[in-house]
Amino acid sequence: MEVPAGFLAKLWSFLSFLPFFLLLFILGLLKAALVGPAVLGIILIGNSAVIMGLWTAHFVWTYYCVANSQRFHFLAYNFRTKKLGPVLKVVVLVSLPVPLVLWPISGIVGSLLGGVAYGCFAPLLATFEAVGGNVTDKFYHCFVDGCWSTIKVGCTVVQDFTDFCFHSYFSYMDELIETVLPDERPTDIKLSKLPGCLLASLIGLPVDVILITAVALWKSPYMLFKGWKRLLEDLIGREGPFLETVCVPFAGLAIILWPLAVVGGVIGATVSSFFLGLYSGVIVYQEGSLLMGLAYIVSVVSLFDEYANDLLYLREGSCLPRPEYRRNMGPSTERKKLAENHNTDSKNGRENSYRSKLITEKSRTLKWEIQQYKPMQVWDWLFKSCEVNGRILLHDGLITLEDIEECMLKGNCKKLGVQLPAWSILQCLLASGKSNSSGLVISDHEVELTTMNGPRDKVFEWFVGPLLVIKEQLKRVHLDEIEENCLRELVIRCRNEKPEEWDGTEFASSDIVRRAQLQSIIRRLQGIVASMSRIPTFRRRFRNLVKLLYIETLQASASANHMREILKDSRSCIQSEEEKGSDDTLNKEHRTYDNGNVV
Structure with missing residues (x-):
């Protein structure tokens, strides 16, 4: 399709696009309203049943594997060699109730959010994908696509989640109590460093969560309006990701869903801030200094602010302080790395960084990206x-x-x-x-x-x-x-x-x-x-693969047995025919001698 040139051509292209998009959008919402509750029920009820049904087994077996990761003899049983040192084992045993109690809550909430998101957006996206250039009978697929397939994928999600909770988890735990090599040293930590690590994590958790969330909220309006501006420019001019005809419906969908992407970015920043704050305890343990951990708490906020600026094409760097938090890192090492990165960006042009956005210039269509x-x-x-x-x-x-x-x-x-x-x-x-x-x-x-x-x-x-x-x-x-x-x-x-x-x-x-x-x-x-x-x-x-090999092997075995039976019957027939032919020959000779009066 040719790119419209001139203001009137672009305006007509935009106005002719609106009815087509609205019809597809309304149809997608109706399909989401019908399919979404069913998918939500399958994922939420299925995953919740798995979580609550296996929670007791997970709790008991986790404590058992951690506590018995050291060799000792009891009756006739010889338990494995240790993989965890005594200090680390005590720390893990004391802290295990926190993740084990939070696991059902986070799992059920994640299943709820995932079921809502997938149940709503999968039928909506499938409706727009049905108008793609490689799809025949587009009218039929607009109504059918994304209904039954979304329900089947919801069942598959529950099946995969069950496999992870039942098989993958116990496989990890079995590895923990496996026999290790004699020269392998157990993983352990120094008890003297634990107070500093705990203090740094307790300080870094609230500080980084509050500051990183504040930076994300402060940048979110820029992300919203700059994204809208870029998407509208590409839509009207049919440029960038909206150059092809099939991309046009996705353009309007991307514009409508862009606020959700912004909200998701803020939520992702908030969730990641918890782990960034807790990581300050790791810095304290690695560097052996509480001051280094406190410096990391401050530096990580500056690093996040600089990352957000690069993502949104704002000014380079950050106005927040960034103290050094590594002893083995020279005072100018990190600045040198940042300068090299900035020089590379300036050489290649800031336009090359668009691949960090939700919609990139290299991505032709949303469907193409999913297939690739x-x-x-x-x-x-x-x-x-x-x-x-x-x-x-x-x-x-x-x-x-x-x-x-x-x-x-x-x-x-x-x-x-x-x-x-x-x-x-x-x-x-x-x-x-x-x-x-x-x-x-x-x-x-x-x-x-x-x-x-x-x-x-x-x-x-x-x-x-x-x-x-x-x-x-x-x-x-x-x-x-x-x-x-x-x-x-x-x-x-x-x-x-x-x-x-x-x-x-x-x-x-x-x-x-x-x-x-x-x-x-x-x-x-x-x-x-x-x-x-x-x-x-x-x-x-892999189970589907084994099932296929099993069926083919049975069919080959049955075919081989059938061929053996056929060959056996053929040999029997040939043998009987030969015996019958020999009897007929003897009878014929006897009749010849009898008719010729030869006795």
């Missing part, structure tokens, strides 16, 4: 790879039907849920190392995932960063083809916890150091996958 959510793309690749490799492992006999039944029917997926994704990721790491890629080669060697083009997501970085390190380690080991094949098999067959596990295997190398290095790499890879398995969506998607 890259962490979900990587997540989809992982499960697709597990599906393909699961069939290969079943064919090679490395995974059996009993393993799938144990996960599918008994719910014990600890073995298969770690080894199959680890095998798939190992395939990716080996292929990426051979291709000399700077990242990870995924999606059938079509996409190269690096730190530059990867998602700007902390959870994503926690998992992919170590994988890139493992890839470089495997590359430096210089594995040959035989060792690679053995390594793939050992990932499935062995737990890789002790060096002696590989003694009875056919691993090509006899170098003890080399084998220890590879075992360490595999253990780390399996640990990363075990952490991935605690993400709520992992268990649901």
Whole structure:
């Protein structure tokens, strides 16, 4: 669509847009009014039932795991080696009632707010997405989209939340009481530093909450009007994110919902201020000085004010004081970093910072942004790879039907849920190392995932960063083809916890150091996958994957049995025909001799 030029053309474009937008908006509100209460009820009642039903178990098991994280003998039971030092254990046991009591309250309130937000906005957004350029029969989809799909997603939210509370939580607790290496030191804190840390946190909590909230409220009118101004300019001129035709309905929706984004920003600043205030106790413990903690309480307000100024394109820096709160940081180090950042911004132009806004110039449409959510793309690749490799492992006999039944029917997926994704990721790491890629080669060697083009997501970085390190380690080991094949098999067959596990295997190398290095790499890879398995969506998607493999295996087994029965029947028929043919031949010969009077 051509961008309108001139005042009259822009005015006509704006006026012709209003009826179209209002009809879609009213239809979206009606769908939200019908679907929203149902979604709210599903999420609120489902999550609340899970929280209250498991709260007693969470309370008792948390105290049990923290208290029994040290080895001692009772009757025939030998409890694990300690992971927490005595001082830290006492501090955790004393402070545990606070989060355990707040957990039901925060969980139910979060479910209420999440149910209201998703139940209202999902049908509304789906109504506007139905007019996209790639959608056929737009009139039908405007009424249908966002109704049943929103209810199904609400049920999925409850399912994932249940998996997190039931499986992920107990997995974390089991890790706390696992046996550790003999040379591993327990995590502990110094008792002499606790009073200063507690005092700094008690001072920083109210001070930072009040000051950061005040700064956020002071900046909120600027955020509201500057955002409206930018959105209206882009809407009327069809510029920036509203250049395409499909973006026009989202323009009006973004203008109406922008105050909610401002309110969300203020609430987010207030919530984060609690943690920023409590972090002053960590500064005191790390630096060993109460004055450093007090300096941090003041500095963090200045840092937040400067961040808000950069976000809203106000004046650079902050007028609030910023004392140094790190001993190992020189007096000009932080100012030097800030100056470098400001110089970089001035070189690239302040317009490049628009990616911090809700609506950016690089984002074409809201629908496009939702589809281009890259962490979900990587997540989809992982499960697709597990599906393909699961069939290969079943064919090679490395995974059996009993393993799938144990996960599918008994719910014990600890073995298969770690080894199959680890095998798939190992395939990716080996292929990426051979291709000399700077990242990870995924999606059938079509996409190269690096730190530059990867998602700007902390959870994503926690998992992919170590994988890139493992890839470089495997590359430096210089594995040959035989060792690679053995390594793939050992990932499935062995737990890789002790060096002696590989003694009875056919691993090509006899170098003890080399084998220890590879075992360490595999253990780390399996640990990363075990952490991935605690993400709520992992268990649901992996269970669907196992169900698919289970059905395919049963069908293949039934087909093989059917073919064996057919072959068996065919052999029986052939044998009976041969016997019948031999009897007929004997009878014919007997009749010939009898007719010829040959006795």
